[in-house]
Amino acid sequence: MLFNTVGFAIFLPIVFFLYWFVTNKSLTGQNILLLISSYFFYACWDWRFLFLLIFSTLLDYYTGIRISETESKAKRRFWFWLSVSVNLGFLGMFKYYNFFAGSFADLVSHLGLRVHPWTLKVILPVGISFYTFHGLSYVIDIFNRKIRPEKNFVEYSVFVSFFPLLVAGPIERATHLLPQIKRKRTLEYDKAVDGLKQILWGLFKKVVIADNCASYVNTIFNNAQAYPGSAHVLAAIFFAIQIYCDFSGYSDIALGTARLFGIELLRNFAFPYFSRDIAEFWRRWHISLSTWFRDYLYIPLGGSKVGVWKKVRNTFIIFLVSGFWHGANWTFIFWGLLNAIYIMPSILFKTNRNNLDIVAQGKLFPTIRELISMVITFGLTVFAWIFFRADSLANALAFIKRIFSRSLFTVPADRPPAFLFLVVAGFLMTEWIGREEQYAIARVGIRWPRPVKWIVWYVIVFYIFYFSGAQQQFIYFQF
Amino acid sequence: MRRFLPKVLLFLSPVFGVFILLEIFLRTMGTSYGIKNEQLIQNKNNVQLLILGNSHATYGLDPAKFSLTAFNLAQVTQSLYYDRRITSRYLNEMKSLKYVLISIDFHSLYFSDEGYRNLWTYYGYGVDGDGRLPLLSKCSRAIGYQPKFTTEFIKRRFEGKYAGFGALDVETGVDLGRPISNGFFNYKNSTDLSPASLQKRAAEFNEMVRHKEERASVMQDLEAFIVELQARGIAPILITLPCYGPYRDLLDKDVQMQNSRDIQYLSGKYKIPYWDYFTLPVAAGLFFNCDHLNGKGAQYVSALVSGRVDSLRAR
Numbered sequence: 058m059l060f061n062t063v064g065f066a067i068f069l070p071i072v073f074f075l076y077w078f079v080t081n082k083s084l085t086g087q088n089i090l091l092l093i094s095s096y097f098f099y100a101c102w103d104w105r106f107l108f109l110l111i112f113s114t115l116l117d118y119y120t121g122i123r124i125s126e127t128e129s130k131a132k133r134r135f136w137f138w139l140s141v142s143v144n145l146g147f148l149g150m151f152k153y154y155n156f157f158a159g160s161f162a163d164l165v166s167h168l169g170l171r172v173h174p175w176t177l178k179v180i181l182p183v184g185i186s187f188y189t190f191h192g193l194s195y196v197i198d199i200f201n202r203k204i205r206p207e208k209n210f211v212e213y214s215v216f217v218s219f220f221p222l223l224v225a226g227p228i229e230r231a232t233h234l235l236p237q238i239k240r241k242r243t244l245e246y247d248k249a250v251d252g253l254k255q256i257l258w259g260l261f262k263k264v265v266i267a268d269n270c271a272s273y274v275n276t277i278f279n280n281a282q283a284y285p286g287s288a289h290v291l292a293a294i295f296f297a298i299q300i301y302c303d304f305s306g307y308s309d310i311a312l313g314t315a316r317l318f319g320i321e322l323l324r325n326f327a328f329p330y331f332s333r334d335i336a337e338f339w340r341r342w343h344i345s346l347s348t349w350f351r352d353y354l355y356i357p358l359g360g361s362k363v364g365v366w367k368k369v370r371n372t373f374i375i376f377l378v379s380g381f382w383h384g385a386n387w388t389f390i391f392w393g394l395l396n397a398i399y400i401m402p403s404i405l406f407k408t409n410r411n412n413l414d415i416v417a418q419g420k421l422f423p424t425i426r427e428l429i430s431m432v433i434t435f436g437l438t439v440f441a442w443i444f445f446r447a448d449s450l451a452n453a454l455a456f457i458k459r460i461f462s463r464s465l466f467t468v469p470a471d472r473p474p475a476f477l478f479l480v481v482a483g484f485l486m487t488e489w490i491g492r493e494e495q496y497a498i499a500r501v502g503i504r505w506p507r508p509v510k511w512i513v514w515y516v517i518v519f520y521i522f523y524f525s526g527a528q529q530q531f532i533y534f535q536f
Numbered sequence: 537m538r539r540f541l542p543k544v545l546l547f548l549s550p551v552f553g554v555f556i557l558l559e560i561f562l563r564t565m566g567t568s569y570g571i572k573n574e575q576l577i578q579n580k581n582n583v584q585l586l587i588l589g590n591s592h593a594t595y596g597l598d599p600a601k602f603s604l605t606a607f608n609l610a611q612v613t614q615s616l617y618y619d620r621r622i623t624s625r626y627l628n629e630m631k632s633l634k635y636v637l638i639s640i641d642f643h644s645l646y647f648s649d650e651g652y653r654n655l656w657t658y659y660g661y662g663v664d665g666d667g668r669l670p671l672l673s674k675c676s677r678a679i680g681y682q683p684k685f686t687t688e689f690i691k692r693r694f695e696g697k698y699a700g701f702g703a704l705d706v707e708t709g710v711d712l713g714r715p716i717s718n719g720f721f722n723y724k725n726s727t728d729l730s731p732a733s734l735q736k737r738a739a740e741f742n743e744m745v746r747h748k749e750e751r752a753s754v755m756q757d758l759e760a761f762i763v764e765l766q767a768r769g770i771a772p773i774l775i776t777l778p779c780y781g782p783y784r785d786l787l788d789k790d791v792q793m794q795n796s797r798d799i800q801y802l803s804g805k806y807k808i809p810y811w812d813y814f815t816l817p818v819a820a821g822l823f824f825n826c827d828h829l830n831g832k833g834a835q836y837v838s839a840l841v842s843g844r845v846d847s848l849r850a851r
Contacts, residue, residue, distance in 0.1 A: 283735070511547065514547070
C-alpha cells in the first residue's frame with residue numbers, strides 16, 4: 058500500500074477511528090491495533106514477505122533478551138553476532154547476492170574465464186533495509202548496555218513495524234520510539250492538525266512536484282543520446298528536485314501520520330538544498346540514516362577522535378557503505394565515493410562543523426557569500442545525483458560527457474512544461490521562507506482567518522487530486 | 537477529539553460533495569467505449585466482419601467501405617490480449633460473424649497491458665483482464681479515471697463540441713463532425729509529419745519493443761485466439777496497417793523482421809491470410825501523423841482491404 062493511493066486514504070481513517078474510539082481505553086489494545094494494521098499495510102504489498110518481517114522481529118526480540126540476561130561475555134557475543142549475521146544475511150541474500158555473483162562473473166571474465174553465476178530470481182522485500190536497521194540498532198544498543206531489552210513482544214513489534222515508517226523510514230531508535238509506544242497517548246488538537254498539514258504537504262511534494270519532475274527526468278535519462286547536453290543539465294537538476302520531494306514527501310507523510318496516532322518520529326530532512334557545504338548537506342539529508350551510520354559505524358571505527366588518515370579512512374568507509382546501502386549497483390557505490398571526496402576538504406581542514414546553524418537565520422535573504430556557497434553545494438549534489446539515477450556507470454559517464462559537449466549551448470526542444478518551472482520555483486520559495494520550521498508550511502495559516510486558510514488547503518488538495526492519477530512508486534521503496 | 541473530528545469532517549464535506557458529483561458525471565457521460573458497446577449489441581446478429589486492433593485500426597479501417605456488414609471494435613492502445621477478451625465476450629451472440637481482421641502492428645506483440653485504458657475497457661465492455669484491476673477503481677469512476685482526464689472530460693462537456701458526437705474520451709484531432717458509425721470514427725484530414733514528431737514517436741516505440749518479456753505470452757495468447765475463432769468456423773485474417781515511410785525507417789529493423797517472421801509463421805501454421813500493408817507506399821497527405829491514417833487515408837486503405845476480403849470470399 059502506498060501513501061499516495063486511494064487505498065491508504067481509506068485505510069488511514071479506519072485505523073484512526075478504531076484507535077481513538079474503539080481501543081482508546083487500553084494501551085495494549087491500541088498497540089495490538091497498530092501491529093495488526095501495520096502487518097495488513099505490509100501484506101497489501103506482498104503477504105509472503107510478512108513472514109520475513111515477523112521472523113526478523115522475533116529474532117531480534119529473542120536475542121535482545123538473551124544478550125541482556127546472560128553475564129557470560131562469550132554468550133553475549135554469540136547472541137549478538139547471531140542476530141547481526143542473520144539480519145545482514147537476509148539483507149545480503151535479497152539485496153546484494155545477485156550483485157556479488159554478477160560482479161564476480163565480470164571480474165573473472167576479465168581474466169579470460171567464463172563463469173555463469175547462479176542468480177536468485179527474487180524480488181526485494183519492501184522496507185528490508187529499513188526494518189533491518191531498526192532491529193540492528195536495537196540489538197547493538199542492548200549489547201552496548203545502552204538500553205534494556207523490551208519484554209513486551211507487541212510493543213517491540215510495533216517499534217519495528219509501525220506502518221508509517223515500515224517501508225521507507227525514518228530509521229527509528231529504540232531509545233526514541235519505544236518509550237512513546239509504552240506510554241499512554243492522547244490526541245492533541247494542535248498536533249493532530251499539524252499532522253494533517255504535514256501529510257498534505259508531503260503529498261503535494263510527492264504527487265505534484267516529484268511525479269511531474271519524474272516524467273521529464275525519465276524521458277531524458279531513458280533515451281539520453283537523443284537529447285542535447287542542455288536537456289541533460291535540466292534533467293539532472295529536476296532529478297535533484299524529484300528525489301528530494303519524493304523522499305522528503307514520504308517522510309512528511311510518515312511523520313504526519315504518526316502524529317495522528319500521538320507518536321513523534323525522528324525528523325528526516327531539514328531543507329538540505331539550502332546547505333552551505335557538503336558536511337551541512339549530510340546533516341540535513343536523510344538524517345535518520347546519516348546519524349545511524351555515525352552512531353553504529355563511524356564512532357565505533359574511532360570517529361573523528363583519531364589521526365588524520367584514520368579519519369579519512371572512516372569517512373570513506375561510511376560513505377561507501379551508505380552508497381551500497383542504497384542499492385546493489387556500482388552507481389550507488391560511486392555516488393557514495395563522490396560524496397566522500399566532496400566532504401574530504403572539510404574533514405582535513407576541520408571545517409565540517411562550520412555551518413551548524415540555519416542559513417540566514419531570522420533574515421529574508423542570504424548574503425552573497427551564503428548564496429554562492431549554496432549554489433556550489435547544490436551543483437555538486439546535482440552532479441553526484443547523476444550517478445545515483447543512472448542505470449550503470451557507463452550510462453552515467455555518457456550522460457556527463459554529453460553535458461560537456463557543444464550541445465550544452467543549444468536550447469532543448471523537449472523542456473519540462475512551464476507550469477513545472479513555476480511550481481518548482483514556488484515550492485523552493487515556500488521552503489526558503491519556512492526553513493526555520495520542522496517542515497515548510499508548519500507556520501502557514503496559523504494566524505489567518507479560517508476562510509483564507511481553508512481556501513489555501515483546498516487549492517493544495519485540488520492540485521494533489523489533479524495530479525494524483527499517474528501514481529509513481531516512491532524512489533526509496535526500492536532500497 | 538471533540539474539536540478535531542467535526543472540523544475535519546466540515547473541511548472534507550465539500551470534497552466528498554465534489555466526489556459524488558464527479559462520480560455521477562463520469563457514469564453518465566458518453567464514451568467511445570460505451571457507444572461501441574451499444575452499437576455492437578444492437579448489430580450483433582448482423583455483423584459479418586469484425587475489426588480488431590489498436591489506434592491504427594481504430595482510425596484506419598472504416599466498416600462502411602466493406603461490402604460485408606462490418607464493425608470496428610478496435611480502440612486506441614487496445615492490445616491483442618484485450619482484443620481476444622472483448623471479442624470472446626460477444627462471440628456467442630454474433631451468429632453471422634465470418635471474418636475477424638486482427639491488426640498486428642510494430643509493437644503489438646510486445647504488450648498486453650493498456651495502462652489506464654485497462655479500466656476504460658472495463659467501464660466500456662465489462663472486461664476486467666483476469667483480475668488485474670484494482671477493486672476501488674472498478675467500483676468508482678471518480679477514482680478510476682485519472683484526474684487529468686476527468687478535468688479534460690468536464691472541459692469538453694462545457695465546450696459543447698461533442699454534442700452531436702456523444703463521446704468525450706477521444707483523442708485530440710478526431711473529426712467531431714461525424715457520429716460514431718459501426719464503431720468507426722476518424723481523424724480529421726489534416727497532416728503533421730514534422731521530423732521531430734517522427735523521431736520522438738519512433739524513440740517511444742523502439743523503447744517499448746526493447747522489453748521482450750511479454751512477447752512469448754502474447755504470441756501464445758494470439759494463437760489460442762486464432763484456434764478459438766477457427767473452431768467456431770470464423771476466419772481470422774492478420775493484417776498490418778501502413779506507416780509513413782520515413783517514420784518506418786526509424787523503427788528498429790530487427791523487430792520489424794522478427795514481427796514479419798512471427799506473423800508469417802502464424803499465417804503458415806494456421807493457414808490464414810496475412811495482409812502486410814506496412815510497407816505500402818501511401819501518399820503523405822493520407823496520414824494524420826506518422827503512424828495513423830487520416831479520414832481520407834482510412835477511406836483509401838479500407839477500400840483496398842475490402843477488395844481483398846471480397847476476393848477471399850469469391851474463392
